[in-house]
Amino acid sequence: MLLSQIHEPNDLKRFSVEQLTPLAAEIRQFLIEKLSVTGGHLAPNLGVVELTIALHYCYNSPRDKFIFDVGHQAYVHKILTGRMDRFDTLRKYKGLCGFVKRCESEHDVWEAGHSSTSLSAAMGMALARDLKGEDNKVIAIIGDGALTGGMAFEALNHIGHEQKDLMVILNDNEMSIAPNVGAMHNYLTKIRSDKNYLRAKDEVEQLLKKIPAIGGKLAKTAERLKDSLKYMMVSGVLFEELGFTYLGPVDGHDLSGLIEAFTQANNVSGPVLVHVLTTKGKGYTPAEEDSHKWHGISTPYKIESGQLLKAVGNPTYTDVFGQTLIELAEQDERIVAVTPAMPGGSGLVKFGERFPGRMIDVGIAEQHAATMCAALAMEGMKPVYAVYSTFMQRAYDQIVHDICRHNANVMFAIDRAGFVGADGETHQGVYDIAFMRHIPNIVLMMPKDENEMRHMMKTALEYNDGPIAYRYPRINVPGVPLDEELVPIPIGTWEKVREGDQVTIIAVGPMVQVAEEAAEMLKRDGVNAGVVNARFLKPLDESMLLSLASASTKLIVLEEASQAGSLGSAVLEFYAEQGIVDADVSLMGIPDRFIEHGSIKEQLQEVGLTAEAVVQRIQQYRAEHQFTFGKKVKPS
Known part of the structure; x- marks a missing residue:
C-alpha cells in the first residue's frame, strides 16, 4: 500500500x-x-x-x-x-x-x-x-x-x-x-x-506570441485584442x-x-x-x-448501502421548530423564513416545499440576512431568521444597528444554542445570551421542552413590539405531550416548576431538567430545593426575583451558556440595581475558556453542568457555612 x-x-x-x-x-x-x-x-x-x-x-x-x-x-x-x-x-x-x-x-x-x-x-x-x-x-x-x-x-x-x-x-x-x-x-x-474557453484563450495567446514586436503601438493593440477575447469568452x-x-x-x-x-x-x-x-x-x-446529506454525518453508517445507523429516539428541537413553523405559516401568510445557507440544518426543507415563495436562502451571508429581515419587518412581514447561534455571531452589528435600533419586529430562531458536541469550540452556541441581552428592545426566550417551545413560537408571532428570539439546543426533545392549542406566554414571566424553601435553582432550557434531577437527589438528603424555569432571559421576572430574595433562600443560577454575561450576570445586576446586597447567589455556567470537541455529555461533565455537580455545590456550601438551610448548625 x-x-x-x-x-x-x-x-x-x-x-x-x-x-x-x-x-x-x-x-x-x-x-x-x-x-x-x-x-x-x-x-x-x-x-x-x-x-x-x-x-x-x-x-x-x-x-x-x-x-x-x-x-x-x-x-x-x-x-x-x-x-x-x-x-x-x-x-x-x-x-x-x-x-x-x-x-x-x-x-x-x-x-x-x-x-x-x-x-x-x-x-x-x-x-x-x-x-x-x-x-x-x-x-x-x-x-x-x-x-x-x-x-x-x-x-x-x-x-x-x-x-x-x-x-x-x-x-x-x-x-x-x-x-x-x-x-x-x-x-x-x-x-x-x-468548454471552449481555455482552448481558445491558449490559441490566441500563441498567436499573439508570433506577432513581431514592431513597436509599442502594435503591442498595445495585441493586448487590447487579448482583453477583447477575455470579455468575449x-x-x-x-x-x-x-x-x-x-x-x-x-x-x-x-x-x-x-x-x-x-x-x-x-x-x-x-x-x-x-x-x-x-x-x-x-x-x-x-x-x-446526496452530497447535502453526506456533508457532515454524526452517526456511523453501513459502507455498502450508505444506511445511517441512527438510534431511534425523539425528534430534535430543530424538527419541532420546522413543523411548528409550517403550522403557524398556514395561519399567517406574513411569515417568511430566512436562512443563511442552512435550510436542512435549520429544519426548513419541508417549509420550503410547502411555501417556496416564502422561504429565502441567502447563501453564506448572515449579515445580509439580518438587515434584509429588518426591512421585511418594516414592510409588514413576519420574518423568521433561522440561524445557528455560532453563525449569528457574524451578524452582530446588523442585529444592533439595523434590527434592534429600528425596533424591527424580527423573529430569531436560534438553533444549536448551548454545546454542540463533535463540531467543537468554533460551533458552540454559548455566547448569544451574553452578546444579545444587553441590546435594547430585544426579548430573549428559551424553552424547557418542546411543548413550551411551540408556545414560544406563538408568543413570538403575536408579539409586535420589536425583535424577539427563541433559542433551542442541538439535542432530542424530552418527549412531553403537546398542547393542541398554542397560546402566547406573558412576556417576562418565569415558571415555578418545583416549590422549595431552603434552596432554589434558577435554570434555563435543558438545565431545567438537570435542576429537577438535582432537586430529587437533594430531597433524599433532606434538602428541599425549588426549581424555577427562567424561560425569559430578557426581560427577567423581577417580581419572582424579589420574592426569592425576600425568602432568604440560597440561589443557584444554572445555565448552559457563558457564565460571563449571561443569565447569572443578569440576576446579579438586577439585585445590585435594587440595592439588595444580601441575596445569596451562586453561578453555574460555562467558564471563561473555549470548550473543545467531544460528546455533549462529556462537555457538560467537563464544565460541571450536571445534577451531581449541582448537588455537590449545594452540599459544599452547606458544609462551609455550617447551615442546614435556614438553621445554623450549633457547634458541638
Missing part, C-alpha cells in the same frame, strides 16, 4: 505522478471506512483528495502556507501530515479535531469553523512574509459557497489592489452545505459550461478585473492537470486564482448522489 509509506508530506514527493492516482483511491477508501465508524465531514473531503495530494506534491508545507477555508475539508491534509493513525479518535473527546487545529500540527497554520475567512488570512500571511523578507508561498483554498460571504469579497478587493504574490484555489463543487444560490453561483456556472473576467490572473477551469480530479496548473501559477507574479472543478462526495456513490 502506498498510503502506509506516508508519514509526512515529503514522503509524497518520492512517488511518481502515475502513483498518485492509486494513492488517491487508497485515501478515499480509508476515509470511507474510518468515517463509517466515527462520522464526520465525508463528502467535502472525498471531493478534495486529488487537490490536496497535488498541493502537497507541488509545495512544501509548513514553509508554504496552506489556508483551508472553514477547515472541514482538511481530512486528507491531516492524513498526509502524519495524523493517519489518530483517525479512530476523529471528533471524539480529546481526540483528533474535525477541523484544522494549530495545536495538532505545524502544518495547520490557520483554523476556522466559519466560512469566508481564508482570503483575509492569506493576505495577512502574505503581508507578514514580505515584511519579514521571506519568499514562501501562501495558498488559500476556498469553496464557491464561501465566496457568497461578504468577507471574501472584501479580501478579493484588497488582494487585487495590493498585488501581493499569493494563490487562491477556488474549489468549485456547486455546493456549500446546501446547493449554492446567488449571482456568484450563476457566474461560476457560466464558466463551468464554457466570459470566463474569469470578474477575477481578472479584480486584479487576479485567472487559470482554469481545471478538472479537480485530474492530478496531472492540477500539477500543470500549479506549475503555471508559480510563473505568475501577483495574485493568481486557480479555478478547480470538483465533485463533492467523489468516489462514494451515496455521497455523490
